[in-house]
Amino acid sequence: MQKAAADSLVGLGNPVSDTFFASRMGQLGPFEEKPHVAVAVSGGADSLALSLLAFNWVNNKGGKLTALTVDHGLRESVENEIEFLRRLFKDKGIDHYVLSWREREVKGGIQSAARKARYNLLEACCKRLGIFHLLLAHQRDDQAETMLMRLLRGCHPLGLSGINAIRETYNVRLLRPLLTVPKIDLVATLCKHRINWCEDPYNSDFRFTRTRVRHALKFNSCASQRIADSAPFFQNANRTLDSKATFALIRAVSLFPEGFANLSKKEISSIPPNVLRRILLRVIMTVGGQNRYPQSDALKRLASNLTQGKFKGTTLGGCLFLNKIENFIACREYRNLPSRLKLVENKQLYWDGRFDVRTGLNIPSGSYLAALGTEGWEEISQGSTNKLKYVPRQARETLPAVFDKYGVREVPQLNFHRENREAKINFDTKYTVFITYRPRVTLSGKSFGLV
Known part of the structure; x- marks a missing residue:
């Protein structure tokens, strides 16, 4: 990233007022009496302007703001950018956490993988810190770009709703108070307060579809506004x-x-x-x-x-x-299930966008989590009086199972625990893995819950 000087852009756009921002936040409630809110900050103009506005808002309510930055490890200059943010937030007395992503084996596009990792890291951090609200800096130009990209891709009409101002997950509420604000006004907000920001070179990389769409809309602000304004309809x-x-x-x-x-x-x-x-x-x-x-x-x-x-x-x-x-039966397709995942004690993970997995203590060395598969089902069903054979074969094979060096150890969804069957091997009965069906999106259309 390169720093952009606030002084050079004074006079462009209309700064966002604290009163306007407070009205937008009021539409995204309810909040606690003294809210503790997190904000995702990259160092760009949008997220820094959001941080400034949110800081003033929580101060007026006697609350607290925590800044979260994700380091994707994709650029060499990221250390300088993080240091810039550390100094900025330290001066304002804002707690700042840096979350690192170091995944090297990426399937599919790097932007998509980085986006998914970013949300996972942010949500996990909010849960760890006990923060219920996470602010994201998507603004009106982002809304227009997203809607146009989805339209060009032949997306389902639900996608034409654009970016939602509120999205609730199991652990946090994702809030976007700036969806009606054009980027130029956020830049003006930083200019007013003489705060510099960073420019991400990826935003100018025409290899990415979003960059090309952004460039096309850049010279037609009326079209951008009309596209974004159609989202509520x-x-x-x-x-x-x-x-x-x-x-x-x-x-x-x-x-x-x-x-x-x-x-x-x-x-x-x-x-x-x-x-x-x-x-x-x-x-x-x-x-x-x-x-x-x-x-x-x-x-x-x-x-x-x-x-x-x-x-x-x-x-x-x-x-x-x-x-x-x-009936018609709908079950998970066996293709593209997660590869085997090593299990360690006392950890929580989310498997295949469907199951919450929590490990207990004394996990034997070499234990791993993977789909049960055909061979796994044949192994546990031999001589078994399992009462859950009503589960379709195709669904059974996609269930998460715990394996060790002896084979299938546990399949909680099928009520199978090997230590409950006769065996010549003396297993550690303290070994437990708790697996709960908790799909990312529920049939009700919501993805929010308390755990």
């Missing part, structure tokens, strides 16, 4: 459709703690096509464990095929759909 339309889908879903879909769902053929046959597509979208996001919407055309084909009576099975969004006598 799509959000209202989606809320109406969500309400209809929720009522229909109660009758049509049954979700099981083993991670699969039954869809009643009788019920879905009478559901309007647009409502059925929304129900299928929820099922896919819940059962498939993915964090991206499937394309709209693919979802339409699936809904049409399910109601035509000749459906034989298909996959979409990491989800496998099967045709049974009275």
Whole structure:
């Protein structure tokens, strides 16, 4: 990054006032009487302006602000940028934490992987610090870019709602109070207070789609504003459709703690096509464990095929759909499941966007977590009186299982614990792994919960 001088841009844009920011925060509540709020800060103009506005807001309420910076380890200049932020926040008395990401084996695009890692690190830190609210600096230009990119990609209409001002996860509320504010006003805010910021060279790298879209919108501010301003219209339309889908879903879909769902053929046959597509979208996001919407055309084909009576099975969004006598079954597709993960004692992790995993004490050396698979099921089912064989084979194979040097040790979702069966090996009975089905997105359309 290169520092941008605030003095050189004085007079451009309109600084965001504390009164305006307070009104935006009021729409994102409720908050505690003395709120403790975290803000994600990269050193760019947007996040630094948000930090300044949030700092004034929490001070007026007698609260506290904590700044979080993610170091992706992708650029050599990052140490200078972090030092710049440390000095800035130290002068203001703001606690500042640097979260490091050092993943070297990235599947897919580097920007997508870095974004996913960033949110995971930020959420984990908020949970560790007991912070319930995380502020993110997405602004109006970001909203327009996101909506245009999704439109060009043929995204599902839900994606055209753009970036939501509030998104609740299991551990934190993600809040974006600046979605109606253009970037130039945030720059003006920093200029007013003579605060410099950093420019990320990746923002000028035309290898990335967002950079090209940003460049196209840069010279047409009216188009950018109109695109961003249309987001509330799509959000209202989606809320109406969500309400209809929720009522229909109660009758049509049954979700099981083993991670699969039954869809009643009788019920879905009478559901309007647009409502059925929304129900299928929820099922896919819940059962498939993915964090991206499937394309709209693919979802339409699936809904049409399910109601035509000749459906034989298909996959979409990491989800496998099967045709049974009275129901369709949706379960996780076996492809692209996480690779084996070494287990250590007293840790918590999230597996495949579906299961919360917590390890106990005395984990034997060499223990690891992986999908049960066909061979694993054959191993634990031989001579077993397991009562959960109603779980479809395809769903069983995608369940998380604990393995050790002797084979399958535990599959909690199938109520299997090897020490409960007759064996010649003396196992440590203190060895425990707790696995709970907790999908990233629930069938209700929400992803928020208390644990």
